[in-house]
Amino acid sequence: MIADFGYGIFLLSFILSIYAVFAAIYGYQTNKYTWVESSRLAMQLTFPLITITSGILVYLLVTDQYHVSFIYEVTSRSMPLYLKITSLWGGQSGSLVFWSWLMSSFATAVTFRKWDRDREFLPWVVVVSSVTLAFFVGLVIFFENPFEKFWQTFNGDVVTAMFQPAGSVPFSPPDGKGLNPLLRHPGMIIHPPMLYLGFVSFVIPFAFAIAALITGRTDDRWTRITRRWTIVAWLFLSIGLILGGRWAYDVLGWGGYWGWDPVEIAAFMPWLVGTAFLHSVMIQEKRGMFKEWNMILIILTYAMVIFGTFLTRSGVLSSVHAFAQSAIGPSFFIFIGVTLVVSTALLIYRWKDLRSEAELTSMLSREALFLLNNLLFISIYIVCFWGVLFPLISELFTGQKVTVGPPFYERATGPLFAALVVLMGIAPLSAWGHSTIKTLGKAAWKPATAAVIGLLAIIFVGKVTNIYAIIGFFAVLFTSFITLYEFWRAAYARSRAQKENLVLSLWRLFGKNRRRYGGYLIHLSIILMAVGIIGLEMFQTETQGTLAQGESLTLGEYKITYNDLAIFDSNDNRNLARATISVEKNGQFVGELHPRRDYFYESQQPMTIPGVRSTIQDDLYIILVDWQPITTEGATFKVYHNPLVNWLWWGSIMMILGSMVAAWPEKDPEPRKVSSNAALAAAD
Amino acid sequence: MKTEKKWLYGFILAALVIIAFTNPGSAFAQDNTPTDNDVNAIARQMFCPVCENTPLDVCPTEACKDWRELIRLKLTEGWTEQQIKTYFVEQYGARVLAEPPMQGLNLLMYILPPALMLAGAAFLGKAFLSMRQNAERSKISIENDKAAESAEDKYANLIEDEINKREA
């Protein structure tokens, strides 16, 4: 009953979002602002409605209503409450409802802003967000309905349907199948919402870009309005990707955080294009250049958001992450097609209005370096896109399936990432408009010298001989020194000018130019993460061996001894095989680890959980591969030594902080601009 | 009893030390028996269709376990890495390789991304060249831009000026 109600409410929000589209277009065409206002209200109304629908779905989840097929698929009685709630996004249909809910909340939030100055944008922002919303809500209503119930027909068959088929009786299984065990991890619980948040918030800048194209108001107004949305979108997407990596590291048991799996790449592609966009809009704001390029980037970002979702959910790609094959593929495809064709047509139509106001004037100017940054990001994107697409092409034209695996991506993107890190150091030193080798050199020689000294220390003290690692470490050192030097230079100058102490100056600096210094913080965090990536990619060592009880295995400075293996059932329907291993480092006992293998009876799925000893220096990561029937006779362990990998996780926390600094709301900059002299005087 | 135990511990310790010193990579290597590490060194470069996108050395399924045993068997028979890979491709198709072999349509895989990158770089290079020709003309505009920027970002400029003063 309540499920029918939820479905009805959802249907209503579908109708409302469709209405919003037409009302907005009609209002724009006829210049009747009341229609636009009506469309805005309709758009806002979808939020409470979808909130009710999601609430009902959560209610059904936590109250074990297994007569609803979605509830049966993703939960079971033995699951704890928080998992029952988060199962909302554990299956295809529920996650689409959740997506719609986030979409409507963001669309609503954006319609609450003051529109006085941007009245002509409003109808088109409503149109784009409503179309996107209607599409996702429509998918749920027509193809992936989470409210479908089980019915038993008189000949005993159990069918799922929204409404009672003739001659059938309601059917309710006693217990559900339970959530896929791989998804029962804190990282996996937060990972999808973060990705969805990132995806959804990129819709907003896209909506404004389309509004700018349609209305012809192609100055930098739309980028200024959406600047913060873009940073927020970027942050959520980054968190989503990192959590996904952390989840893989903790749960998938292959010793790494990133496997270049097509579905990982599908989420990485909008990030790559979005990051390029994030940088290149700054040139548009400062110099009025590359407007057309920014349009291309934001359209591509949106396309990649939808395309990535499509790849993951349609079954076109097979992957550990993929949802079960589903009927939504064709509608997704049509939506992508229409979006791309319409955006491209608009872009071509407005192309001449988008020409630059200024020209590149120096090869080393900041805008030129930003362009180089874009070239690098887009190159990585092309590698990824092509790598995902190629197996499809191969299968279609030669009938042969091929794998495009990590070696290809690592070889192709490694140098590009290294170049990006170096560029990240140089670009902030350059000036808008014009720089020369001399000015750059003057700013860079001190940090560069420090970096060379640091590098020599790494080579001779750390005994690093791998040439790629040396290049990587140089990039990292150089860029981090420059970035830190930039902070120091500005804080020092400010403290002299303002006669404050250095710490206070640094603090106020953040307040004065949040985006710049937040950006530098993000750069530093990327450096930290790069250290972790270099450590794992280039210095990971591993060994595997079968040990009888009491036997040991050595890997570098570590010696691990197999003490015991216990096999037992847990009370939440799992069978656990849990080994006890004592770890010695340089002959010193440092602790016990418990790698284990969980077998989930409900889903008949095993899960390998490594035992990890994590320090700032390195991780010791042990996987239980196999064991003999009599466990004391032997168990096989795979041991990884992952140097520096922790820096990756610490870097990501710093990245969140940096993004928050950059995106922190300040007072509307425009009014202040008028009285900037007064503000400056007040600051003194 | 007690002395016996001590003796036993001593023996185990000695054995461990010997094992640790004689064969740091693996405790179980014998002369011609391939170790798990030898097997994994090959397995990690392969992908099994049963667990797609997971390298063979870490895939936990039964099928992949059999594959690793097959690699071990072939190594015992004295096959080289390349022979084993070729055998697997024959048996299970090119998709067992981590990268498509460089032949036929697959060449496109390797050519297209660098070609596009070069095209992008060429495009940028062209923009830079044309920019040089405008260098003279634009000197004026730089001044204008600087003025425009300073109005927008007066505070940052104040700091920049201060920095320049100090370093000049």
Add this chain to the structure above:
Amino acid sequence: MQQPSAEPTGSERKGMPAAVQAVIWVLLLGLLALVAMGLKRTQQGTVQIGDKIPDFSLVFFDGYTYEGKNEVQLSDLQGKIVVINFWASWCIPCEDEAAALESAWNAYKDSGEVVFIGADYVDTEPEARKYLEKFNITFPNGPDLGTRISQMFRIKGVPETYFIDKQGVLHYIQIGPFASEDDIHTILDGMLGQ
């Protein structure tokens, strides 16, 4: 406050050249076509009943022969009913039907009208041999080299069994193991009775 800048401000502003536009559209539509084809492929599932099965050949494991040869070509089997069973030694449900398949084969092999073929999917030879020995499988079996045959049938997993009629047209698909030997008889007798 701000003026919409819809009007081009200078005559030097040019639209996109037609050739560039054409290239963009071709690339875009090409990409969409490609994705559409990929999508169609995923959506279509296994080969369908009523499809004419293209020719293929299978080389048997050592010790298996059909009519004296260690290889079989589908086109040589015109006029016979062909039962092709996809299996693997690591597949536990396959074990449930192995005995039933063998027993059904023994019931039909002398009639000469039905051929059973086992195609071993993504398996290793030593394990496959153990499996064949364990269930005393006598009908011809061979490895599906390069997964070519299974890709042609677009199988979704193992076990799957395909019944091809005397004209080489697919008559019946069994996804998953047979519940009992009787099921196999029912299908085959139905086909023979036609």
